[in-house]
Amino acid sequence: MSDIAVVTVKGMRRWESGHPWIYRSDVSERPNMPPGVVQVRDNRKRPLGWALWSPRSEISLRLLDSDPGATINEAWWQGRIQDAFARRVGLDSVTNAYRLVHGEGDALPSLVVDRYDRWAVVQMMSAGLEAFRDAIVEAIVHVTRVDGILARNDVPLRSKEGLPRETVLLHGDVPHEIEVDEYGIRYIAAPWTGQKTGAFLDQRDSRHRAGEVARGTALDCFSYHGSFALHLARNADTVIALDSSAHALERAKQNATLNGFDNIEFVEANAFDFLREREREGVTYDTIVLDPPAFAKTRSSLPAALRGYKDINLRAMRLLSPNGILYTASCSFHLGKALFLEMLESAAADSGRQIMLREIRGQSIDHPEILTIPETGYIKGALLQAVD
């Protein structure tokens, strides 16, 4: 059995340029072993380091350690998770729920660990990583002392790795509902059934920021469990939490009650239609939030997605009262930062309004974005204000 992978010059260059993935076509000699860790060598057989090996995936190798002398054992996983934990020091003063490991952004490719209070939810998204499941669970428990670990391994990506899609308990117990405290706002995360690992942690700081600047009449358009709406309700007089899912709004209502807010109205509607109708009626809002789902799930759907993004942004701009605030975001990886801003410029131009760019925003700091690994960054946000 060979546990060595030999890569082409192109493959080696990828690592040199700071990206951990090597594709199948750049592996000239494939290891003859099941998923796990392999030593990687260049075309002259010089060792380059260690990588996760996924025989069935298009992404064959994911760099773990560029030190050929490293040993990938339990202590190694503990060390990397400890480093990630140390980078989040201070976050616990603003929240009890944060991303502890953001995959490639924390030099732990294909691993996501979200901490919810005394529990953790993990996603293991490669076959190579899955081979270290027990060591990773041990390491998380050792570093965080959590009471339970749930694997939300139900993501479609796992099929490409030849892995089953499942939600399984890996350690202790994990409740179905966990109360999150986010800058003093409380909401319920649903680790077993909610989107992602139970909540959208990646917009935490922008939710807080939107809450700080909110005033008057506010509208939160893709509200899900109401997380933006809750923050807006602190400073706005009235808030509409809008979502097309009645189920999501049920949760949003519970969350409003949990915080004692009685100034939030819940509206089940299609945001596109709602915005269009309000525009026709000449209604305005002092604060609007647009945090839609990813319209561009693939590169080929980008043109249609851009039309969708422009449509909602253009209409939201028109609905702003004088000096009204708009926080707008996109979580489509395929829509890059430059294109996002271009789309907003184009929407502003067509809106007939004078729109000021107050802040360019990104994902919360517990979702580290590495410049040489574009896949680690996906959220673009902008805080805008109508100045006419």
Ligand code: SAH
């Ligand atoms: N802002 C939320 C996350 C939003 S997720 C947070 O910070 O937690 C996207 C939400 O948009 C989902 O709840 C989904 O039900 C809703 N949605 C999708 N398409 C919609 C549409 N056309 N109109 C209104 N809501 C929509």
